[in-house]
Amino acid sequence: MSFKTPRILITGGSGQVGRALQKQLAGENFDTFFLDSKQLPLEQTMIIHDMLGMxxxxxxxxxxxxTAVDKAENEPDRADAINHLATEEIAQYCRLHGAKLLAISTDYVFDGQSSEPLAEDAPTRPLNVYGQTKLKGEQAIQKWAPESIIIRTSWVYAEQGHNFVNTMLRLLREREEVSVVSDQIGSPTYAGDLAQAIVDILKADTWQPGIYHYANEGQVSWYDFAVAIREQIGASCRITPIPTAQYPTPAKRPAYSLLDKSKIKRTFNVEVPFWLDSLKLVIK
Known part of the structure; x- marks a missing residue:
């Protein structure tokens, strides 16, 4: 009796999580297809079914x-097309063809008013267009493909790409002083750790649908995160903590979006590294 090798299609193949998945899935027994925005232009929702069908x-x-959180405030239609309508098309494709779906969402579906780590059933109330469009994407998945897995994550960074770590590494070397917001609390997520968690789920004995939270362990502010990056490279740049009010951005951010990871650990036996351990590895 022969078993068919599962065919896995990854959208966002050139993004932070997509690239990390390329590394993690390289030695696994899957047929993998990584599509970037040129191969699968998500804003062209009319062609998604046909593209996936190939x-x-x-x-x-x-x-x-x-994911351009501030830019989304001025491009709500484009953000909605990619984060919501394209996701709906993908969910409908999965329903029609019996494919499984695992989708990545965000801590920005929350309003930041909590004072304790957020469980998956905590009330959602996004503060910005990005969060609103991602929440609509989640709802479309649950409507059309309820057997799907949704993973909410936060503050994602990787070796390459536009992210807080790479921005801080550049600024700490270029400047004598930087100011960083100190009253937004969450946890960074190394894309490699998230990719490993996804692979663990793919290899699990059973597929357990639902929403899950995944970020690295521990809680920090953006200021704490910046100080830790400085310590890793031994820079002499001064870092000044400032309140969000002193750093106005087009999009509002949640003040507190620490995610409770107990469900994903319990269900899939996923290991969740401590944020500083992963940061040290990446900067090395």
Whole structure:
């Protein structure tokens, strides 16, 4: 009796999580297809079904998203097309063709008013267009493909790409002083750790649908995060903590979005590294 090798299609193949998945899935027994925004232009929602049909995937890992949080305030239609409408098309494809879907979402679906780590059933109330469009994407998945897995994550960074770590590494070397917000609390997530968690889920004995939270362990502010980056490279740049009110941005951010990871650990036996350990590895 022969078993068919599962065909896995990954959207956002050139993004932070997509690249990390390329590394993590390299030695695994899957047929993998990584599509970037040129191969699968998500804002062109009319062609998504046909594009996916060319690959006939058994599993879709949907990591692609419109993630320019501030820019989304001025491009709400484009953000909605990519984060909501395209996600709806993917969910409908999965329902029609019996494919499994694992999609990445965000801590920005919350309003930041909590004072304790957020469980998956905590009330959602996004403060910005990005969070609103990602929440609509989640709701579309739950409507059309309720057997899907949704993973909310936060503050994602990787070796490459536009992220807080790479921005701080550059500024700490270029400047004598930087100011960083100290009253937004959450946890950074190394894309490599998230990718490993996704692989663990793919290899688990059973597929357990639902919403899960994943970020690295521990809680920090952006200021704490910046100080830790400075310590790793031994820079002499001064870092000044400032309140959010002194650093106005087009999009509001949640003041507190620490995610409770107990469900994903319990369900899939996933290891969650401490944020500083992963940061040290990446900067090395």
């Amino acid at each position: 690959y006939e995937p058994d599993i879709i890992i949907h990591t692609a998203a419109y």
